[in-house]
Amino acid sequence: MSAPLLSVRDLTVTFDTRRGPFEAVRGVSFDVGRERVGIVGESGSGKSMTGRAILGLVRPPGRVGASRLTFDGTELPGLPERQMRTIRGRRISMVMQDPRYSLNPVMTVGRQIAEALRVHGRPSRAEIRKRSLDMLAEVQIRDPERVLTAYPHELSGGMGQRVMIAMMLVTQPELLIADEPTSALDVTVQLEVLRILDDLVRRRGMGLIFISHDLRLVSTFCDRVLVMYRGRIVEEIKASLLHQAQHPYTQGLLNCLPRIGGGHEALPTLQRQDAWNDA
Amino acid sequence: MSQAHTTPPTLREWLSTDTPRSRFQARSIAIWNAWRTLSSNGLAMLGLAIIVVLVLMALFAPWIATHEPNAQNLTGRLNPPGWEGHLLGTDELGRDIFSRIVFGARVTLYIVALVAVTAPVFGLIVGTVAGTMGGWTDRVLMRMTDIFLAFPRLILALAFVAALGPGIFNAVLAIALTAWPAYARVARAETLTVRRSDYIAAARLQGASTFRIITGHVMPMCLSSVIVRVTLDMAGIILTAAGLGFLGLGAQPPQAEWGAMISTGRQYLLSHWWVATIPGIAILTVSLGFNLLGDALRDVLDPRAATK
Amino acid sequence: MSQPPRIEVENLTVTFGEGRRHVVAVDRVSFRVEPGESYGLVGESGSGKSTVLRAICGLAPIEGGRVLIDGQNLTGARSRAFTRQVQMVFQDPYGSLHPRHTIDRILSEPLSIHGFQGRDQRITQALEDVGLDPAFRFRLPHQLSGGQRQRIAIARALILEPTVLLLDEPTSALDASIQAEILNLLTRLRREKQLTYLFVSHDLAVIDHMCDRLLVMRGGKAVEEMTDGALASRDVDSDYTRALMKASEGFVRPGAA
Incomplete structure (x- = not known):
């Protein structure tokens, strides 16, 4: 394999609290090429912090x-903040969970996309308009002209998230970090958004880090899965081989999900073991 | 650490456990944590210290004061600070300014305390009832509030005092009558965000009466914003009281009251600056104390911060 | 004649707002739940599934149709007797517990409203029932995890010994492993206390696991009613249910199949 796009070794994120330092991420190492990598874990596993740390978005008191x-x-x-900004946005983008919070409520969609374009270079008005419309069409928005002049609250959740994706991809980044991009959406809308994301990532040959709590979704969407537990990666596995997972935590996560036709018997629950903390 | 683990916990351990064993202990821990947050804020402690000094001064006024506050000495009029044992000088009737400031603290505290137990309580009741009941109750109560809010506070207080007659108690009543609408507004705004929450729905579902919901569920959530607002308003209340005193509508002579002291001292401001300036500094300091404390209380009591 | 169904909903219609903002949240929905049965309402956001629950317990206005509990028609404000019979568990365990009340107060309040005796013992028992250590009793909600909070919410709902439990997405805010624990707890409690469940969720797999029969809803209307066996054997009539089933299996790359 050629040199990876992103290479992370021994990443830690530490917060100082009243009760002493708390390590949200404890020595995480992985590489991402032009592929889809899923990071899965439960709340508090440090998966979102890992994504933020890569982009330098961890706010103090986090270190x-x-x-x-x-x-x-x-x-x-x-890297100086200026150069970091150039990388962030133009070469690495991030899609957050809920479009209602990550889009500016008092700006039209058109202005927000234009802003993303203007941060890097000075395109003409006509060019901005053309690129915005093309991008909106690419995320399969049927009526891009209207959406361009709409405010975020006038869009449905699925539309909002598509706009968010359009905004993040309009600068043609090489790596996209998606933090629970579809968790706030209905299941049927969720798949539609994923299909668009999948199509774009494949056609442009981008790298994708897909952060989610939903093991089933990640395993069907990504090429490779990193399973995180308490700030560490406990298992790295090809998505198609997930059912052969070795680590008891991964197995537990898979088994505790109810499935259609699974009957009414008690679900197997996770028996957490201290040994996993140091896995 | 090597001690036998059967020894009863020290007070500090008892206060820092996360598994309290009784209602009393749970309550104590909550208060202790609030105190720790508050005491880590230097400015808040300064504000608290000022207020504690004010309270002590009011309590022990006869022992602290060096002279009788109303004893006149017409031969020793308008003397500068330090003259013949008069720490802060004497006023136009030869009375000791320091002693009058000390006794004036009683009046100030009386006003503050009386306003603090009337206006916010009334405002809290009006606001939470209006917010929880909604509909016509809400409309009537809030329009009433708006009417009171529409008048400038000092003018309305003036009108009340003019109607009720001058005197401290009437001044306090006037201030309280003009101060409550702000608390009603704050409480109602808070109530509206609380009203739709699931825990209120859950309480309804358990058969809780509207009275129980207002007093047990809504009020505790509004209380902190109102308390913060009261401490921040205290400065304004002291100033209004002083203003009424200044206009001769508050405390009546010869009673020592800071606002009235400024009022009489103003005639000598250019020739004998201390007569008006010293009570002015006293008002400023106490107002500052309440403001500093109020600012810090906001951080401690904010229910949104408590969830983190 | 045999006993009436525990819950009977007949042509229930719920509307909100007036004029241009008039919304029909629930449109002539009917179903019945027998005593001891677990019945599921499944649908996406805006399907009106949660509004049905809120209408049953009087938190949303009934515009048309009627709701009967044990054959009794519910009209006007819900009585105290009703609250002894029907209780609800909410979706968000962070929003359904009063942030300033200790667990002790949360659990003792319903007891004092209804004048129950032996409160201490009942609270300890309720905590034990939902698998929580009695040491939790004097903590505040923010000192508990999401799963523990939901256990408290369940304990609060059950402390009045109701016969019907309305469950509004009780696990959708929780991690998968915690969800399994809460679902197991609910299954056990239903068996032990002979409860009737009306379970609302967007997750078809959760409903299938928890319920004997279910109703698929969309846009305020009932789409189709079925038994869980029909779901497992994919014996479904509507395209919408089929789409929901497909979606719950995860992502399928176009052209990969």
């Missing part, structure tokens, strides 16, 4: 440490 955190050969920590 990020890593022996290596390179994107396309560039070491990210210690």
